[in-house]
Amino acid sequence: xxxxxxxxxxxxxxxxxxxxxxxxxxxxxxxxxxxxxxxxxxxxxxxxxxxxxxxxxxxxxxxxxxxxxxxxxxxxxxxxxxxxxxxxxxxxxxxxxxxxxxxxxxxxxxxxxxxxxxxxxxxxxxxxxxxxxxxxxxxxxxxxxxxxxxxxxxxxxxxxxxxxxxxxxxxxxxxxxxxxxxxxxxxxxxxxxxxxxxxxxxxxxxxxxxxxxxxxxxxxxxxxxx
Numbered sequence: 001x002x003x004x005x006x007x008x009x010x011x012x013x014x015x016x017x018x019x020x021x022x023x024x025x026x027x028x029x030x031x032x033x034x035x036x037x038x039x040x041x042x043x044x045x046x047x048x049x050x051x052x053x054x055x056x057x058x059x060x061x062x063x064x065x066x067x068x069x070x071x072x073x074x075x076x077x078x079x080x081x082x083x084x085x086x087x088x089x090x091x092x093x094x095x096x097x098x099x100x101x102x103x104x105x106x107x108x109x110x111x112x113x114x115x116x117x118x119x120x121x122x123x124x125x126x127x128x129x130x131x132x133x134x135x136x137x138x139x140x141x142x143x144x145x146x147x148x149x150x151x152x153x154x155x156x157x158x159x160x161x162x163x164x165x166x167x168x169x170x171x172x173x174x175x176x177x178x179x180x181x182x183x184x185x186x187x188x189x190x191x192x193x194x195x196x197x198x199x200x201x202x203x204x205x206x207x208x209x210x211x212x213x214x215x216x217x218x219x220x221x222x223x224x225x226x
Contacts, residue, residue, distance in 0.1 A: 014071025
């Protein structure tokens with residue numbers, strides 16, 4: 001386990017490197033060390049076929065990048081940083097949406113681009129990957145749905161002005177709608193699911209909209225009058 005002194009050194013080194021890089025691509029010893037570690041971890045992941053095992057590996061290795069990320073977010077001026085962007089994606093896959101969103105805020109503020117193999121822009125990747133992960137988490141009874149809803153609303157705000165395919169935005173509205181439904185915000189859920197359907201008529205929410213409509217009407221009928 002890394003000592004507190006070592007963690008402090010890693011964080012300070014990353015902050016200094018990020019400050020020195022300015023708006024140029026990230027460089028320096030702290031970045032190169034993380035880049036080398038990421039290359040090895042990426043090779044390990046590529047050699048693993050099981051999706052479940054890949055997620056386990058990501059949860060295992062992500063703490064190794066925590067101090068570097070913290071330092072960059074603390075002092076960075078917007079340098080392009082492929083290590084940071086890869087960690088953001090791994091955090092989403094591992095279910096650490098709070099950690100991913102912290103990076104997403106920085107990435108969208110400074111227009112950082114995703115790793116080369118991605119054809120989508122950063123905002124589209126954040127919206128789609130978080131929505132996909134949220135839909136999985138909503139199937140887990142242990143998920144804090146109020147916290148998840150707040151995270152989805154944050155992602156919506158972060159990516160609201162970005163250009164992306166309608167299907168991606170539809171997926172985010174679908175996830176928002178389901179999270180709102182889980183938190184008994186039925187009218188808001190209905191509005192988001194209707195928006196999802198208007199963006200993509202194959203998004204798969206029609207039956208849920210019918211159920212929501214019935215539930216909203218039943219609740220209205222049950223309310224005492226006068």
